[in-house]
Amino acid sequence: MKQHLLTDFGQGQPARSRVPAGWRATALLLLSLWLGLSHKAAAQVNTYTFSARQATFTPLTGATAVPLILADTYLSPSIPLGFTFVMDGAPYTSVKASSDGYLTFGTATGSSLINDPAATAAANRPLVAPLWDDLDGRPTGATASGSYLVEGTAPNRTFTFEWLNWEWNYNATGPVISFQARLYEGTNKIEFFYRADAAPVNSGSASIGLVGTGTGAGSYLTLDNTTATPAASSTTATTTLNTKPATGQVYTFLPAPPAACPAPRNLTATNLTNTTADLTWTVAGGGGTFRIEYGPQGFTPGQGTTVTSTTPTLALTGLTASTQYQFYVTQLCGGTNGNSTVGGPASFTTRPAPPANDACSAAPTLVPAAINAACTAATSGTLDGATATTGLATPVGTADDDVWYKFVATSTAHTVTLTGTGDYVQELLSGTCAGLTSVAYSDPNVKTYFGLTAGTTYYVRVYSYSATIPSTAAAAFTICVTTPTPPPANDDPCGAVVIPVAAGCTSPTQGSNVSATTTTPSGYTNP
Incomplete structure (x- = not known):
């Protein structure tokens, strides 16, 4: 396993050094801090570089088991990574593992068996999905395990979570597939390893890839097939994969070097009225101000209305009712960092003018x-x-x-x-x-x-x-x-009809309870 890890990191034999041991330790510490800080503004998932290769699938040994994940639908409590890992531009120190084939860095408390990279709930995001589907960790005729292991030393540690002998999907007749998700310290690289097991896939409809914050195009990166050469897309979310990756297949996602002036993303319009809208967006560093350009849906950039903001929010006023708008946002970092690429467009529609009977x-x-x-x-x-x-x-x-x-x-x-x-x-x-x-x-x-x-x-x-x-x-x-039939005149006690006392019942009093209502007890109890 040690040799395998060295191969994955691309490390060879260390060169001899005359630097004193204390200085070497200090240098390693500084390097670790630099890596962590430099990747804090790392790329969002739609800019990760994807590649595929072949390697050996080696089941974990000495790992920590997560027994309750051997279920149809289960999400574990937080699992410590052992180091800081930057995912989708934000640092994390723990994950939660799902029996449905993914790791989430979010706040969700239950597993999402419906794989929807474009629209999954914010609490599930961000996540890494080696095989996101309605899976089960209780195969017939075999023993499954869900476990994790942290290996290596700082600043080059690796966190691996393994789903061994898993059913795909939950109605499979036995173990269909084993797979691992590996997270690498420093580089923030993500890799998925696979082993094809004996049982066939049963009605598979999976997604493989990464999901970041936000929704829609640009908030995910998914693979279009499970061959040795799939394509990764941030605009078309594939949710129908039903073929096992080959044994030893590895899919790698590597974040791009951080931009000096990152582009705004997750552009959103909320609190819409007929004349106003609140615009928000996120940005992974840069420290700049923002230029916002907005106009009618489909307007040509450069010909819209431009305003600036010192925060990632803007309250627009003076809009036209029942009108579609779109907007773009650029971060202005200044100096040698310059400006970011343009984020957007995002669209919204103002509400209609109030109805005539609003008051x-x-x-x-x-x-x-x-x-x-x-x-x-x-x-x-x-x-x-x-x-x-x-x-x-x-x-x-x-x-x-x-x-x-x-x-x-x-x-x-x-x-x-x-x-x-x-x-x-x-x-x-x-x-x-x-x-x-x-x-x-x-x-x-x-x-x-x-x-x-x-x-x-x-x-x-x-x-x-x-x-x-x-x-x-x-x-x-x-x-x-x-207008229903009104209650009878004697619906209430105060409207009681006087019945005369006679020697014989020669003229009975007529009555009806049609449309009668319940009398509220006052000093007595209804039978």
Whole structure:
């Protein structure tokens, strides 16, 4: 194993030196610090260099076992690397190992058996994936093991995690494949080693490669096949690999030398309104300021609006509603470091202008249907672009996008029906827009309100339950007010009908509980 490690590092016989031992130790320490610091601004995964070669797959000996990884879906606690490793431009000292064939540097607490390099959750990122699929460490007829080993001495240590005799996928008939992920100190190189085992692949659909922070193109580097000469892509995420790499196959990912002025990446627009957007991005060092250029979708760089920022954030104002924009960001490091390459473009679309009934004072009037009549002319509405009503309590959910309606009650009971694909909240209020009182509310889309006063104006507030802005489709709805059969006159104790006492029952009193409501106990208990 020692000889193999020396071969991997490209080390030969050390040259003789007359430098005193103390100075040599100091030099090694300085070299270690330099390597760590110089690679802190290392390249992002989409700039790693990929290569493939053949070597010998040697199972680990003397490794530390992770027994619970012998499962269908499992993610280990943090495992110490034994050194600082820079992945996707950030330093790490530990990883978590998944039974589904990857190591993550993220904060996830559970394994992700769905391999999606372009869109996997931020908590899974960054990660290295020698074989990311729905795997299992409990092969029939064989003993599997998941283990790790740290070898070598600073500044040239290696961390290896091994999945031995693994099922691919979880329904395989026996051990299909063994593989290792190796992380190298100093160079921050990543290598995957493979051994093809006896059982066939069962419905494989894997990804092999690296996943960095962010999402979409540029946030990953995946292989398009498992041959001796696959291609690596940062724009097309391959998730359908189903052929074993050959025994002894090695895939290597080497980060590029750090740029003196790294380019911004992970460009994102959040907190969108009809006229504003918050832009953010990340950068792995450089210490510069930023030049942001934005304009309508598809604009020619150099012809947009240019602004600067001293931080990796920018609040844009004065935008046009319902308009697609895109933006680019360049880091300006100055001096001999110059400027970075341009990051982007990233795109976003501003929200529509608020609906006409965004405010209570602009609530349109709905006319309740006749008693027991169906809703034949529902009113269309939308929450798209709606804003919150200030100073009004929220009964449930997040009322950050409410719109308003009103109706004059024609009965003591009315039903408000919302129809659409979103998750809506409706609230009935009485009073005036200057002083509203909540009557009742409903998260389900249909609610019958009792105890109303005929001739009184009531307001209906509609908003989406979630704090997440709904899509245009989910924001659209229809609303209708109908009138059920009102409760009988003696629905409440105070409306009790007087029954005369007679010698015989010659004229019985007629009654019905159709549309009757529950009486709230007051000084007594319902049977």
